[in-house]
Amino acid sequence: MADSEPYPYQLGNFYSSMPIPAVVEHCINVDAGALRFVVESRELTNEILLTQLPEGSVTIPDDVSYDDYGASLHVCGTEDGLEHLRFDCFENEPHYHYIRHAEGGNVICRLDEIAQGDPIEWTVGRLRTRLPEMLDYAGADHLAKAAREDPQAVTSAIDKVTELLEAARVQSLKKRAVQAV
Numbered sequence: 001m002a003d004s005e006p007y008p009y010q011l012g013n014f015y016s017s018m019p020i021p022a023v024v025e026h027c028i029n030v031d032a033g034a035l036r037f038v039v040e041s042r043e044l045t046n047e048i049l050l051t052q053l054p055e056g057s058v059t060i061p062d063d064v065s066y067d068d069y070g071a072s073l074h075v076c077g078t079e080d081g082l083e084h085l086r087f088d089c090f091e092n093e094p095h096y097h098y099i100r101h102a103e104g105g106n107v108i109c110r111l112d113e114i115a116q117g118d119p120i121e122w123t124v125g126r127l128r129t130r131l132p133e134m135l136d137y138a139g140a141d142h143l144a145k146a147a148r149e150d151p152q153a154v155t156s157a158i159d160k161v162t163e164l165l166e167a168a169r170v171q172s173l174k175k176r177a178v179q180a181v
Contacts, residue, residue: 027040
C-alpha cells in the first residue's frame with residue numbers, strides 16, 4: 001500500500017464537528033462519582049441531521065434516508081457537563097462516539113451486531129470492562145483516572161443505567177409504532 005493511501009482499518013471515522021446535542025427533555029441522569037451517565041430515548045432522521053449539525057458539515061446523498069431510533073447513553077463529566085462518549089444503541093445502525101474536544105470533533109464507530117450482539121448489552125459490557133480506556137482515547141484523562149480510582153461509583157450506577165437503556169428502547173419502539181399508524 002502506498003504511503004499516500006489511507007489505512008483501510010482505521011478506528012471509525014473522524015468528523016470535525018460535535019455530535020447532535022441531547023434533547024434534555026428526553027434524558028434521565030445517573031451520577032457515578034466524577035461521571036454522569038445520561039440516558040436518552042433518541043431518534044435520528046435526515047431532517048434532524050440537517051437542522052442540528054453545523055451547516056455544511058454533513059452531506060446526505062439523495063438516495064440515503066436516515067431514519068433510526070433507540071436508546072442512547074451519553075457519558076459526561078459531572079463538574080463540567082461535557083460529553084466524552086456516546087453509545088447510540090439504535091435499531092438499525094448502532095454506533096458509538098469518542099468525542100474529542102481538544103480536536104473539535106468526534107470519532108464515530110459502527111457496531112457489528114453479528115459479532116458484538118445486542119447494542120445495549122455491548123454498551124453495558126464496555127461500561128463494566130473498558131470505560132477508563134475509552135475515556136482515555138476520548139481525551140478525558142481526568143475522568144478515566146477518576147473511574148479507575150473509584151470503580152465502585154461506576155459499578156453502582158450500571159444496573160440503573162441498564163434499566164433506563166432498556167426502558168428507552170421500549171419507549172422508542174412504542175413511539176415508532178404510534179407514528180406508523
